[in-house]
Every structure is written in C-alpha cells, then in structure tokens.
Amino acid sequence: MTEGLTYTVYDADTMTQAEIYGEMLCKMGEENPKIVGLSADLAKSTKIGKFQEKFPDRFFNVGIAEQNMFGVAAGLAKAGMIPYVSTMAAFTAMRGVEQVRTDICYQNLNCKIIATHAGTSFGSAGSTHHCTEDLAIMRSFANMTVIAPADGIETANAVRASLDYPGPVYIRIGRGFEPKYYEDENYGFQIGKAVEIKSGTDITLISCGVTVLQAAEAAKFLEENDGLSVRVLNMHTIKPLDEAAVLSAVEDTRRIITIEDHNILGGLGSAVADVIAASGKGCAFIKVGIPDCFSIVGYPEDLCNYYQLDADGIIGKVREVMKMDFEEDEDWEDEV
Amino acid sequence: MPVTDQELEKFNEKAWQLRKDIVDITFWSGGSHIGGAMSMVEILILLYYKYLNIDPNNPDMEERDRMLLSKGHGGVGLAALLARKGYFDFELLKDFNKFKSPFGMHLDSLKVKGVDASTGSLGHGLPMSVGLALGARVQNKNWLTYCILGDGECNEGTIWEAAMAASHFKITNLITFVDRNRLMIDGPTEEVMGLEPFADKWKAFGFIVKEVDGHSYTELAEAVEYARKEEKGPVVIIANTIKGKGVDFMEDDVRWHYGGLDTDLVEKAKASIDQMHGNPAGSKG
Numbered sequence: 001m002t003e004g005l006t007y008t009v010y011d012a013d014t015m016t017q018a019e020i021y022g023e024m025l026c027k028m029g030e031e032n033p034k035i036v037g038l039s040a041d042l043a044k045s046t047k048i049g050k051f052q053e054k055f056p057d058r059f060f061n062v063g064i065a066e067q068n069m070f071g072v073a074a075g076l077a078k079a080g081m082i083p084y085v086s087t088m089a090a091f092t093a094m095r096g097v098e099q100v101r102t103d104i105c106y107q108n109l110n111c112k113i114i115a116t117h118a119g120t121s122f123g124s125a126g127s128t129h130h131c132t133e134d135l136a137i138m139r140s141f142a143n144m145t146v147i148a149p150a151d152g153i154e155t156a157n158a159v160r161a162s163l164d165y166p167g168p169v170y171i172r173i174g175r176g177f178e179p180k181y182y183e184d185e186n187y188g189f190q191i192g193k194a195v196e197i198k199s200g201t202d203i204t205l206i207s208c209g210v211t212v213l214q215a216a217e218a219a220k221f222l223e224e225n226d227g228l229s230v231r232v233l234n235m236h237t238i239k240p241l242d243e244a245a246v247l248s249a250v251e252d253t254r255r256i257i258t259i260e261d262h263n264i265l266g267g268l269g270s271a272v273a274d275v276i277a278a279s280g281k282g283c284a285f286i287k288v289g290i291p292d293c294f295s296i297v298g299y300p301e302d303l304c305n306y307y308q309l310d311a312d313g314i315i316g317k318v319r320e321v322m323k324m325d326f327e328e329d330e331d332w333e334d335e336v
Numbered sequence: 337m338p339v340t341d342q343e344l345e346k347f348n349e350k351a352w353q354l355r356k357d358i359v360d361i362t363f364w365s366g367g368s369h370i371g372g373a374m375s376m377v378e379i380l381i382l383l384y385y386k387y388l389n390i391d392p393n394n395p396d397m398e399e400r401d402r403m404l405l406s407k408g409h410g411g412v413g414l415a416a417l418l419a420r421k422g423y424f425d426f427e428l429l430k431d432f433n434k435f436k437s438p439f440g441m442h443l444d445s446l447k448v449k450g451v452d453a454s455t456g457s458l459g460h461g462l463p464m465s466v467g468l469a470l471g472a473r474v475q476n477k478n479w480l481t482y483c484i485l486g487d488g489e490c491n492e493g494t495i496w497e498a499a500m501a502a503s504h505f506k507i508t509n510l511i512t513f514v515d516r517n518r519l520m521i522d523g524p525t526e527e528v529m530g531l532e533p534f535a536d537k538w539k540a541f542g543f544i545v546k547e548v549d550g551h552s553y554t555e556l557a558e559a560v561e562y563a564r565k566e567e568k569g570p571v572v573i574i575a576n577t578i579k580g581k582g583v584d585f586m587e588d589d590v591r592w593h594y595g596g597l598d599t600d601l602v603e604k605a606k607a608s609i610d611q612m613h614g615n616p617a618g619s620k621g
C-alpha cells in the first residue's frame with residue numbers, strides 16, 4: 001500500500017502542515033470528483049481554501065456555524081459525496097462534536113475531518129483556542145479513526161490514505177509552525193500501524209504529532225550520553241491503536257513513556273495504558289502531556305518546553321523511569 | 337441630548353487613546369485581531385465612560401453591571417480599555433500574548449480583572465448574558481448585562497437560541513450590541529453567509545431593534561437610553577461600523593481581521609488615528 005506514493009505536490013521545507021494538506025486535497029480533488037470541501041469561515045486559515053479556489057462548485061463555506069457544517073457534511077456523505085471538513089480542532093472536537101458523533105460516526109459516514117490548530121499550537125490565543133481534549137473525545141466515538149501526523153509529510157500521507165479508508169476519519173494537525181521530521185514520504189505509512197523510527201531495548205518512547213521529532217532527538221541524546229538503547233515509535237494512529245507494537249515494547253523494553261500535545265487524560269497515553277494494563281505484564285510507565293489543566297498562554301515552542309514535551313523534558317522523564325522499580329522478573333509466563 | 341459636548345470631547349480623547357493602545361499592543365505582541373477591535377471602540381468607550389456601573393478598585397462588586405465581549409477576539413481592545421480604567425497596570429500589556437502572560441488574545445476571566453466572562457469561542461457570550469440577566473432578575477437585582485456580538489458571530493446557532501430565550505423570558509435587563517462591520521475572516525458577511533435581512537431576523541425572534549451609526553456616540557447613547565427604559569422585551573442595537581475604523585489602510589479591508597505591524601506601519605496607523613480624532617492631547621503620541 002505504501003509503494004509508489006509518488007504524489008509529491010509540495011515542498012515540505014517551506015510549506016506548513018495545513019498548506020501541504022490543502023495542496024494534497026487539490027490533487028485528490030482532481031482525481032476524485034466526489035470529494036467536496038467544507039469550512040466555517042476558516043477556509044483561509046485551515047488552507048482548505050486552496051481546494052475552494054480550484055473547485056469553487058465543490059466547496060461550501062457555511063459561515064461561523066460548525067454544528068451546521070458537520071450536519072451538512074453528513075448529508076453530503078449520505079448523498080454519496082466524500083466530504084473533507086476543516087476548522088480549528090477546538091471548534092471540531094467541541095462545538096460541532098455532537099454532529100460529528102451522532103450524524104457522522106453513528107451513521108458510519110464516509111467523512112474526513114482535518115482539524116487544525118490542535119493541541120497548544122495556537123498557544124498565544126489562550127485556552128479557548130487550545131485543544132488538548134480532541135484525542136480523548138474523538139477516540140471515544142465508535143467507528144471513528146483518529147490520526148495525529150508528525151509533520152507535513154505525514155499529513156500528506158494521512159490525508160491521502162484517508163480517501164481509501166472507509167468511514168469517518170479525524171486528522172489533527174497544528175497551526176503551521178511545526179518543524180518537519182520526515183525527509184520524504186516513502187517510509188511505510190499505514191493507518192493503524194506504528195512506525196518504529198528507532199529500535200531499542202531499554203525503554204520505548206511512544207509519541208504522536210509534534211512530539212515525534214522531540215522524542216527522536218531525546219533518544220539520540222540519551223544513546224550518546226547515557227548509553228541507553230531507546231526505541232521510538234511514531235504512533236500516528238491513536239485509533240485503531242497498533243496494540244502489537246505496544247505489546248512488543250512491553251516485552252522488549254519493560255519501560256514506556258508516552259508523549260503527546262494533549263491532556264494526559266484520555267489521549268495517546270491512556271490508549272497505550274489500556275493495552276499495557278490488559279497485557280497483565282509489569283511495565284514502568286509515565287504519560288507526558290498537559291497535566292489536566294487549561295494550558296497557559298505562550299508560543300508553542302515555549303509551551304512545549306514548559307510542559308516538558310520537548311527533548312529536554314523527555315530526557316528528564318527517561319532518567320526518572322530508568323530509576324523506577326518494577327518487578328525484576330525475567331519469567332513472563334507467570335504474569336499472564 | 338443624551339451626550340453633552342464635554343462628554344463628546346472626553347470620549348474622543350479616550351477613543352484616541354484606545355485606538356493608539358490597540359496599535360501599540362499589536363506591535364508588542366506581534367499580531368492581534370486589530371480590525372474588529374477598532375470597529376467597536378466607540379461602543380466600548382460609551383459603555384465604560386458613561387453607562388457601566390463598575391468600580392475598578394472593586395472589580396467583583398456584586399452590584400456592578402456586567403459586560404460580556406461575546407466576540408472575544410476583540411480582547412486586545414477590551415484589555416487596553418480595562419488597563420486605562422485602572423483595573424491593572426497598562427505596562428502588563430507589553431506581555432500580551434506572551435509566554436506565561438495572563439493575557440491571551442482571548443481574555444480569561446479568572447486571570448484578568450474586569451473581564452466578566454472568558455470568551456473567544458464565538459457564540460457563547462449571548463447565552464451567558466441571558467443567564468446573567470435571569471440571575472439578576474431572580475434575585476431582584478438592578479444591575480444590567482451588556483453583550484457585544486460580532487456580525488459574523490451571528491452565524492452561530494447559539495446566538496439565535498439565546499435570542500429566542502431572551503424574548504421568551506421577556507428579558508429587559510440585557511442590552512445586546514452587534515458590531516455590524518460587515519466583514520468576517522473569509523470575506524464580507526453577505527458573501528460568506530448572508531445575514532440580511534438582519535434587523536428583521538432579530539425582530540422575528542422577539543427583539544426590539546435599534547439601528548445606529550456605531551461610531552456616533554449620540555446615536556449609540558440614544559439607543560442605550562431607550563433600551564434601559566424599554567419594558568416590553570429585549571433590545572438589540574445594530575451598530576453599523578467600519579472594520580479597522582481609524583486606521584485608513586485597514587478600514588473595511590478583510591485582510592486586517594488579524595495582523596501585525598512593523599514600526600513603519602505603527603507610525604502610519606497612529607498618524608491616521610490622530611487625523612480621525614484630531615490629536616486631542618497635542619503633538620506627542
């Protein structure tokens with residue numbers, strides 16, 4: 001499925017996640033006349049406006065009316081179209097959310113949502129525009145697929161893959177100042193399958209979205225300076241979660257840290273915790289994220305540092321976990 | 337005359353100051369929702385210097401009038417005004433939007449004195465205002481609630497749900513403004529999602545509608561005086577305004593919904609503001 005992804009239509013060095021998404025959607029729109037776009041007075045900011053320019057007849061700006069937008073999207077999907085819907089994450093996962101759940105997910109409609117300004121990426125706007133709850137909310141909806149791409153290239157992969165992936169898909173991206181992690185798109189992206197970006201045996205870092213780059217940097221530092229063998233997983237799909245990847249991390253490294261630009265309750269960390277708990281095996285475990293508070297004001301990189309989501313913060317957490325006690329027992333059999 | 341000449345002179349000076357403050361904060365913070373902050377300057381000045389019963393030294397005074405900026409992205413204007421009213425030190429606004437600052441673009445009522453509700457997600461202010469008005473009525477309190485809406489914001493269903501409730505509950509202790517500057521983010525309101533016939537919509541929802549020039553203190557004040565006395569039902573004041581008002585290169589230009597300024601543009605903006613207000617405090621600015 002990953003071979004031959006020769007659809008590069010963007011320059012990942014200069015374009016933001018959202019711009020790449022906009023370009024990708026235009027490309028897909030050329031190939032598939034069933035794609036329609038919707039936004040709620042944020043066509044420009046979310047870059048779905050690129051699709052609007054190209055396909056004005058297949059684009060609907062419903063004004064500042066998110067609940068209506070998701071309802072209209074549901075109707076379009078019922079009529080056989082494939083809606084791509086974009087507004088900020090806060091107004092998707094909260095304002096318009098019952099329509100997302102009941103109109104789109106309950107009826108299992110083929111509707112794709114690309115939510116921008118997720119996490120703390122619109123840091124200076126304050127809590128009304130932060131969205132550190134969406135993974136928890138969206139993950140709890142039956143039928144929903146939830147993806148948090150690491151950067152622009154992965155956004156392109158996720159958006160492209162969403163077209164052939166039936167049912168509702170929620171893709172959360174940032175505001176546009178996120179650094180890139182991937183150099184090119186051919187690294188085997190597949191919805192529901194974690195990408196091991198570094199192997200390791202002492203501890204596993206599981207991250208998604210903007211924190212993937214940070215985890216990778218932390219791992220490199222720890223290997224060079226602390227002599228640790230650190231596995232890093234890019235868990236871009238929060239649902240369906242790649243449980244096998246989590247279970248091998250438990251077995252192989254027995255220490256796991258999750259890192260996400262999201263409340264520590266309900267998101268990636270919680271999804272991973274469910275798998276660890278159900279495995280019945282001992283594992284030292286820490287969730288790094290926004291510690292169940294309304295995140296403060298600041299630029300995303302400052303907030304990333306403040307909430308210890310950056311490489312420095314992760315390094316500190318790894319050292320903490322390496323000191324943690326857990327049952328030193330090589331015999332796994334008696335624990336299941 | 338609801339506004340005296342002396343008042344007009346004072347308001348003009350306060351508005352001049354507020355517009356320049358908005359420019360400064362926009363410069364310091366790197367960007368703000370400057371267009372929509374400029375269009376509601378006269379509404380804010382009239383409320384805060386004539387009508388609101390408030391005490392900056394006692395911001396939580398129980399008997400105070402409440403003012404909800406439902407179009408919370410105008411926080412840059414409200415923050416500057418509250419500072420000049422004495423709620424907090426104006427210097428603090430040098431950190432507007434910055435790391436750990438209590439001031440985000442959208443003001444947090446738990447962190448900023450004088451802010452009656454945390455807003456920023458559109459469509460929340462009017463429902464909360466209806467609740468405040470009902471709360472005052474149930475407790476036989478005389479304080480009033482004022483609420484400022486954006487016109488684009490009136491796309492939101494919750495605005496009309498609240499409007500329906502306000503007239504159903506015969507709320508007369510709430511005065512609602514719409515900053516009718518005719519622009520939103522993606523374009524003019526009538527192109528993105530038409531609101532007209534706007535006044536008729538409010539009437540159909542049971543409101544008494546006053547349409548005024550939103551940059552005229554006299555017209556605004558007449559409407560407020562009317563609304564304060566009206567006993568039959570809720571009143572909405574549709575204030576026809578110009579987005580970016582006072583800064584010639586921003587006026588009625590959708591690109592200035594949100595923007596930043598360099599030193600050059602700051603100077604140009606201030607010169608334009610001086611021109612509009614006649615530089616009431618003399619040459620330095």
Ligand SMILES: Cc1ncc(C[n+]2csc(CCOP(=O)(O)OP(=O)(O)O)c2C)c(N)n1
Nearest residue numbers: 041372456457458486487488489519520521
């Ligand atoms: C629920 C919600 N959806 C979208 C936004 C993003 N947004 C911020 S300001 C704005 C346009 C507001 O237009 P208007 O109400 O006319 O305000 P004004 O022109 O006076 O600035 C939008 C869509 C938001 N803040 N809240």
